[in-house]
Amino acid sequence: MLKRKASVQLSPSKLDEVVSIPGNKRPRLTPIITVFERRPALNVVDLDDSAPSPLEYPWMEWPWDDDDDDVDSLFDELPAVRDNPAGTVQAFGNVEGVVNDDDDEEEDEVDSLFDEPAGSQATCPSAVPDDAAPSSPATIVARRTAAPIPGLYFDDLCPVPEELASSVLAQLTAQYFSRPDGPNQIMLFTRPSDSLPAPLDALLATVSDLFRPSLSKESHDLLFAPRGDGCARQAIVNRYAPGEGIASHVDLLGRYGDGIVGVSLGAGCAMAFAPLEEGKGDPCEMWLPPRSMIALEGDARYKWTHGIAARSYDIVQGENGSSERIERGTRVSVTFRWMLPGAHVVGDA
Numbered sequence: 001m002l003k004r005k006a007s008v009q010l011s012p013s014k015l016d017e018v019v020s021i022p023g024n025k026r027p028r029l030t031p032i033i034t035v036f037e038r039r040p041a042l043n044v045v046d047l048d049d050s051a052p053s054p055l056e057y058p059w060m061e062w063p064w065d066d067d068d069d070d071v072d073s074l075f076d077e078l079p080a081v082r083d084n085p086a087g088t089v090q091a092f093g094n095v096e097g098v099v100n101d102d103d104d105e106e107e108d109e110v111d112s113l114f115d116e117p118a119g120s121q122a123t124c125p126s127a128v129p130d131d132a133a134p135s136s137p138a139t140i141v142a143r144r145t146a147a148p149i150p151g152l153y154f155d156d157l158c159p160v161p162e163e164l165a166s167s168v169l170a171q172l173t174a175q176y177f178s179r180p181d182g183p184n185q186i187m188l189f190t191r192p193s194d195s196l197p198a199p200l201d202a203l204l205a206t207v208s209d210l211f212r213p214s215l216s217k218e219s220h221d222l223l224f225a226p227r228g229d230g231c232a233r234q235a236i237v238n239r240y241a242p243g244e245g246i247a248s249h250v251d252l253l254g255r256y257g258d259g260i261v262g263v264s265l266g267a268g269c270a271m272a273f274a275p276l277e278e279g280k281g282d283p284c285e286m287w288l289p290p291r292s293m294i295a296l297e298g299d300a301r302y303k304w305t306h307g308i309a310a311r312s313y314d315i316v317q318g319e320n321g322s323s324e325r326i327e328r329g330t331r332v333s334v335t336f337r338w339m340l341p342g343a344h345v346v347g348d349a
């Protein structure tokens with residue numbers, strides 16, 4: 001049974017059910033599905049010293065039982081963050097979380113990925129303020145072709161076939177986003193030998209085929225070939241209502257490997273890219289049309305941030321040097337990543 005929990009400290013608002021966590025006891029293994037409210041500051045890292053600033057990780061201090069020294073979560077990356085009193089959280093508003101809270105579950109069994117210590121205060125950011133008015137006017141004209149970033153691949157010429165795209169979108173929407181006040185981010189974790197849920201596997205297989213002609217074998221293997229090194233697949237499904245975005249970030253370094261693939265379902269949007277190091281490239285926005293695919297490896301994955309401005313429209317390159325305004329619709333993105341070897345295991349094996 002789901003019920004509202006008053007507060008969650010320093011966590012993403014941990015919403016909705018957590019399905020099929022194999023074992024609530026050590027060793028904590030891979031949770032299959034977790035459901036979140038997307039935070040505005042997600043996974044941004046400073047590559048210079050490989051240490052995230054607490055400002056950029058307001059939610060990294062996952063609310064473990066403080067006595068539990070060996071705690072690890074799929075959301076931890078660098079222990080340094082824990083030592084840092086991530087007081088940054090006060091910068092954000094309150095979001096109430098809903099967690100799986102079966103009546104027969106002991107509240108004090110703080111041994112799963114998803115328990116909070118008692119008495120924690122809820123402060124966690126939401127992707128967009130509740131009064132989500134269209135914000136951040138578009139000042140950049142989004143390009144329609146791949147930005148010149150090493151390791152960024154973009155293909156809108158051979159989009160995912162309409163039928164597959166709408167079928168996957170319909171299934172994801174029905175399964176994860178049916179409640180208007182529900183979560184907007186779903187994380188799916190697998191074990192190395194497992195596959196993702198069928199619709200996502202089908203989508204990934206198609207995207208792999210579509211990308212094949214335009215990628216070197218090396219890149220294609222990095223992005224798509226099953227890995228013999230015990231790496232597990234992970235997928236994030238993000239739903240963006242018009243006006244919503246995701247803060248610019250680099251996907252977690254300590255949890256995910258190289259080779260990230262994204263697909264836009266439903267509406268398109270402009271994705272913003274910026275080099276982590278000033279002067280190492282020009283920030284830009286790139287229009288990701290419905291059913292288009294994008295892939296990031298190397299520099300694009302590690303040395304550039306990506307994000308989506310929270311606004312209700314994008315300005316996009318048109319014909320002959322003109323530009324056009326495209327209103328945002330509801331977009332669902334699917335992002336496929338590799339977990340680093342062993343990163344799917346949480347806690348002591």
Ligand SMILES: O=C(O)CCC(=O)C(=O)O
Pocket residue numbers: 236238246251262263306333334335
């Ligand atoms: O929605 C997208 O396309 C990007 C999502 C993303 O960057 C992430 O979840 O890490």
Ligand SMILES: [Fe+2]
Pocket residue numbers: 249250251306
């Ligand atoms: Fe990302």
